[in-house]
Amino acid sequence: xxxxxxxxxxxxxxxxxxxxxxxxxxxxxxxxxxxxxxxxxxxxxxxxxxxxxxxxxxxxxxxxxxxxxxxxxxxxxxxxxxxxxxxxxxxxxxxxxxxxxxxxxxxxxxxxxxxxxxxxxxxxxxxxxxxxxxxxxxxxxxxxxxxxxxxxxxxxxxxxxxxxxxxxxxxxxxxxxxxxxxxxxxxxxxxxxxxxxxxxxxxxxxxxxxxxxxxxxxxxxxxxxxxxxxxxxxxxxxxxxxxxxxxxxxxxxxxxxxxxxxxxxxxxxxxxxxxxxxxxxxxxxxxxxxxxxxxxxxxxxxxxxxxxxxxxxxxxxxxxxxxxxxxxxxxxxxxxxxxxxxxxxxxxxxxxxxxxxxxxxxxxxxxxxxxxxxxxxxxxxxxxxxxxxxxxxxxxxxxxxxxxxxxxxxxxxxxxxxxxxxxxxxxxxxxxxxxxxxxxxxxxxxxxxxxxxxxxxxxxx
Numbered sequence: 211x212x213x214x215x216x217x218x219x220x221x222x223x224x225x226x227x228x229x230x231x232x233x234x235x236x237x238x239x240x241x242x243x244x245x246x247x248x249x250x251x252x253x254x255x256x257x258x259x260x261x262x263x264x265x266x267x268x269x270x271x272x273x274x275x276x277x278x279x280x281x282x283x284x285x286x287x288x289x290x291x292x293x294x295x296x297x298x299x300x301x302x303x304x305x306x307x308x309x310x311x312x313x314x315x316x317x318x319x320x321x322x323x324x325x326x327x328x329x330x331x332x333x334x335x336x337x338x339x340x341x342x343x344x345x346x347x348x349x350x351x352x353x354x355x356x357x358x359x360x361x362x363x364x365x366x367x368x369x370x371x372x373x374x375x376x377x378x379x380x381x382x383x384x385x386x387x388x389x390x391x392x393x394x395x396x397x398x399x400x401x402x403x404x405x406x407x408x409x410x411x412x413x414x415x416x417x418x419x420x421x422x423x424x425x426x427x428x429x430x431x432x433x434x435x436x437x438x439x440x441x442x443x444x445x446x447x448x449x450x451x452x453x454x455x456x457x458x459x460x461x462x463x464x465x466x467x468x469x470x471x472x473x474x475x476x477x478x479x480x481x482x483x484x485x486x487x488x489x490x491x492x493x494x495x496x497x498x499x500x501x502x503x504x505x506x507x508x509x510x511x512x513x514x515x516x517x518x519x520x521x522x523x524x525x526x527x528x529x530x531x532x533x534x535x536x537x538x539x540x541x542x543x544x545x546x547x548x549x550x551x552x553x554x555x556x557x558x559x560x561x562x563x564x565x566x567x568x569x570x571x572x573x574x575x576x577x578x579x580x581x582x583x584x585x586x587x588x589x590x591x592x593x594x595x596x597x598x599x600x601x602x603x604x605x606x607x608x609x610x611x612x613x614x615x616x617x618x619x620x621x622x623x624x625x626x627x628x629x630x631x632x633x634x635x636x637x638x639x640x641x642x643x644x645x646x647x648x649x650x651x652x653x654x655x656x657x658x659x660x661x662x663x664x665x666x667x668x669x670x671x
Contacts, residue, residue: 235324243258252272255326261292280332307328372389393416519636550627557580
């Protein structure tokens with residue numbers, strides 16, 4: 211019997227190719243940053259620094275001294291932004307990576323270990339940088355997000371006003387469409403000034419109010435409790451203050467849109483004349499969209515058309531605010547995503563397929579909060595569900611298949627794909643004819659059932 215030969219000795223280290231020889235890893239924190247560099251470039255492989263501006267300068271100086279050219283850091287809160295901006299100015303290639311994708315194996319965890327792990331992964335080319343806006347887009351994004359926060363805070367105080375009125379059994383807010391409309395504000399100011407006679411409010415009613423006088427008089431009969439009048443006054447003052455801040459933010463946003471438009475036009479002039487681009491092809495027949503309540507007073511659509519080079523708001527469901535939010539989150543250069551599929555994947559509007567053993571185990575969406583751009587596309591999808599066009603028909607068909615949430619994500623995927631193709635190819639929006647679309651779906655359905663019938667017949671035979 212032949213003896214088994216001894217197994218060849220295997221190396222106890224798995225070798226990986228070195229992609230970034232001069233790569234550093236930085237573990238970001240609120241009070242300290244841990245920085246790791248490759249071995250042999252300095253006496254210390256890992257150093258910890260503070261987070262003051264002088265400390266950030268010291269980090270950059272140490273990396274320059276050791277010859278580092280590329281840096282990877284985790285996207286921890288907003289703590290990474292000052293260091294990221296400084297390293298970019300110093301000429302480093304900076305990778306911002308998702309903390310979920312660089313988790314180390316379980317065991318003892320320190321900031322220094324995390325920094326060395328980041329450096330090791332980055333040197334082997336295993337990290338992919340997140341999408342990052344340029345300076346112009348970052349400024350617009352900050353303002354649009356700030357405006358969104360102001361609107362949310364203002365809405366909270368409006369809700370408190372409504373609660374105070376309800377607790378006093380004052381019901382005029384149920385008769386008017388907007389608690390901050392012209393008539394509603396006059397009513398509230400009269401109440402806060404001490405007016406309690408319902409008949410004295412009738413001269414304040416605007417001509418466009420459809421509510422009857424008798425209903426208005428009944429709605430103003432309340433208990434006028436002191437504590438609720440106090441909360442009503444303070445909530446009204448806060449809501450008015452927020453509206454002033456929103457108006458000031460709108461001015462700042464318009465200023466940045468003008469600068470954005472000028473910079474885009476300069477870049478386009480260096481490549482091709484603007485006259486060669488189809489900016490005005492749909493101006494003669496484009497449909498007017500109703501301005502969203504609470505949207506800025508200036509014409510956002512004109513700015514978006516000049517910046518994108520096409521009228522993206524012609525897409526069904528998109529309004530001025532959603533278009534502005536998408537611009538602030540994604541910018542104008544959508545080629546950073548290779549295809550439309552990459553774009554909708556970044557928006558988390560497509561299945562996260564898990565395949566094992568050749569079988570599809572799960573196709574659920576990733577469990578993460580939709581970013582602002584994704585939420586804008588979902589809102590646009592939700593707006594078309596009762597519309598009489600092909601996207602509305604598609605939404606209703608998907609809703610019957612998988613429910614409202616399924617239909618919202620599927621339709622948002624369609625809208626985002628159309629948006630990507632329009633912006634990257636500078637195309638105009640060409641909607642599909644509804645009758646043709648429905649006929650195509652009916653034909654496909656008939657073919658599907660005929661195929662199933664033939665399968666059943668052959669199985670029975």
